[in-house]
Amino acid sequence: MRTGTRRHRPQERIITRWLLPAFSGPFVQIANFYILIALLAVCALGGGSSFANVTSLLYVRPVAVIAVVAAVLIPAPANWRMFRAPIILFILFALLIALQLVPLPPAIWTALPGRAPYIAVADLAGAQQPWRPVSLTPDLTMNALVSLVVPGAVLANFVKLRFDQRYAMILIVIALCGLSAILGVAQIAGGPNSPFYFYQRTYAGFPVGFLANRNHHAALLALVFPALRIWTMAASQDRAWVATRRWLALGIGVLILPIILATGSRAGMALATLSILTTFVIFPKNSRNRSAVTSQPRFALVRLIIPALLIALVTLTYIFGRAASIDRLLSLAHIDADFRFRFAPVMLDIIARTFPVGTGFGSFDPLFRQYEPDAILKSTYFNHAHNELIELTIMAGLPGLLLLAGFVTWVVTRMIASLRMGYRADTAQFMGRFGGMAIIVILLASLVDYPLRAPLMAFVFTLGCCWACENRTTGVGTPREQE
Numbered sequence: 001m002r003t004g005t006r007r008h009r010p011q012e013r014i015i016t017r018w019l020l021p022a023f024s025g026p027f028v029q030i031a032n033f034y035i036l037i038a039l040l041a042v043c044a045l046g047g048g049s050s051f052a053n054v055t056s057l058l059y060v061r062p063v064a065v066i067a068v069v070a071a072v073l074i075p076a077p078a079n080w081r082m083f084r085a086p087i088i089l090f091i092l093f094a095l096l097i098a099l100q101l102v103p104l105p106p107a108i109w110t111a112l113p114g115r116a117p118y119i120a121v122a123d124l125a126g127a128q129q130p131w132r133p134v135s136l137t138p139d140l141t142m143n144a145l146v147s148l149v150v151p152g153a154v155l156a157n158f159v160k161l162r163f164d165q166r167y168a169m170i171l172i173v174i175a176l177c178g179l180s181a182i183l184g185v186a187q188i189a190g191g192p193n194s195p196f197y198f199y200q201r202t203y204a205g206f207p208v209g210f211l212a213n214r215n216h217h218a219a220l221l222a223l224v225f226p227a228l229r230i231w232t233m234a235a236s237q238d239r240a241w242v243a244t245r246r247w248l249a250l251g252i253g254v255l256i257l258p259i260i261l262a263t264g265s266r267a268g269m270a271l272a273t274l275s276i277l278t279t280f281v282i283f284p285k286n287s288r289n290r291s292a293v294t295s296q297p298r299f300a301l302v303r304l305i306i307p308a309l310l311i312a313l314v315t316l317t318y319i320f321g322r323a324a325s326i327d328r329l330l331s332l333a334h335i336d337a338d339f340r341f342r343f344a345p346v347m348l349d350i351i352a353r354t355f356p357v358g359t360g361f362g363s364f365d366p367l368f369r370q371y372e373p374d375a376i377l378k379s380t381y382f383n384h385a386h387n388e389l390i391e392l393t394i395m396a397g398l399p400g401l402l403l404l405a406g407f408v409t410w411v412v413t414r415m416i417a418s419l420r421m422g423y424r425a426d427t428a429q430f431m432g433r434f435g436g437m438a439i440i441v442i443l444l445a446s447l448v449d450y451p452l453r454a455p456l457m458a459f460v461f462t463l464g465c466c467w468a469c470e471n472r473t474t475g476v477g478t479p480r481e482q483e
Contacts, residue, residue: 022168028076032157033165037172039067039153040459044176047150047455048211049199050384052143052362056198060455064149071156078159085410086465087155089403090148096399097145100360101138103131114354117370135360136367144361150455154462166470167431169463170227176460177224178252180209180217181259188262207259216454218260218268219445222275223460226437228253229283230430267448271441282419282433346371347385351393358397367394384453388446411439414468428470435467 023030042063046056080087104112106129110119118136122129135141158166184207186196192204199212211217228249260272350359350371359367365383372382385391392400415436418429442451442461451457 022162022165025162028074029162030165031074032071032076032160033162033168035067035070036154036157036161036169039063039150039157040172040176043150043456043459044180044210045198047459048208048216049201050213050216050450050453051201052140052147054199057455061146061149064153064455067153068149068156071153071160074160076160080159083155083159083466083469085469086462087159089407089410089465090151090155092403092406094145094148094152096396096403097141097148097361100135100141100358100396101133101145103133105131109134112357114350114357114359133360134357135363137360137363140362140366141360147453147455147458151458151462154459155466158463158466163428166467167427170230170431170434170467173460173463174224174227174231174252176210177221177227177256180211181207181221181256183207184209184217184259184262203264206264207262209259210456211454213449213451213454214263215265215267215445215449216451216457218263218265219271219442219449219451220457220460221256221260222268222271222441223438224256225253225272225275226279226283226434229279230434233283233430234427267445271445274444275437275441278437282437283430343368343382343385344390346373347387347390347394351390354394354397356398358393358395358400361395363395364391384450386449388450388452391450408443411436411468415440417471431467432470435464435470438464439468 022033042060046054047060049056109115109132110129112134119129133141161169183196187194187207187209188205190196194204197204197208198210202208202212203214206214208214208217209220211220232246232249257272260268346368350367353371364385368382385394389404392404396403414432418432418436421429438460442457442464445451452461
């Protein structure tokens, strides 16, 4: 009878070293991990649109509520102290929205800036002013408050994950991006009427993956590059696995990059470029997590081939007419026709009339119609400012800006603390850096669009906030076991 150590094939290594440890253990230790993955799957299938009236929200939000309740009932230990910053910021954000729904007496409400038109209408009608909330659209503000159930579910379950499970979620994000890219290929192949589009209001003919908006899809795919980098940096003494892992990461990156270019998102192309360049800066190649096998000459050759391959890939994508992002970037006509720039004066006028109180979350669309001059009327409507900084200022006024400033300060502080470790950083520090990158990429995307309004993107953003909390004291475990 033959005895000895069984040699695993590469596919088995992926399963046993990444997934099985995270899925293994007593029920209370794995339940929250299963819940997070299930919720992510539900958000991928029905949480890709930012519209409040999408039918799929009828099951996405109830599942998120169930996930919150389950997180509360499962008696697993929770590390509230470690994640206190995003939890506190989340609670403050929810309170800010809720306070906009509290009715105010007429004497106070009529003194708020931007309420003069409504006061004039009531005077003409001879009606008395009732008690009103700060929000001019309470129903839409209530919808904004309810939408927080998805990031709330992520927070409630993530705080109960083990270190290896928090680490394994990076592979889950890589899988999400890969599947979304493959779905995007199927959408392109099927044409504008492809059955693989999940939403009626979408960018037909472009790869949007699990999302309805091509800009949001490009922002999501841009996160795969730092995630792949962390994956390939995990220490290992198995030379065959190190090589296999690197080629797998290269293959995934090669698949996703042309999809980003094909989305037609100029911001997505810029974010992907920034993501790739930043990845190799904040994840140094000679960190202590690097295996000795990576110093071999063949890996030095790979490092030279990768940039050349990326340049060739971009060039071929453009030559074959699939780089819509580059076409739109080079076309001045698209810039001239961009309504987010043409309507900027109107939005600044709204801020001047309603600051510092704001008009209520979710109020942008009906409010913009009130201030929209006849000269810019068109057959379609302008549903968002396509700049979350401007829209937040309109909806939440000074309190919203102060909360945003506190959040940005926390993110910058966490990134600086992690980067100061330099080459001495461990796996937990790299997870923290990846979380910071995810936050920054999505926030930059929010300056020209509104990705966080899609539940799927809100899910990933919340993961980034949780990963950003990682530090050397949280990395208890063996990164080598978690490949």
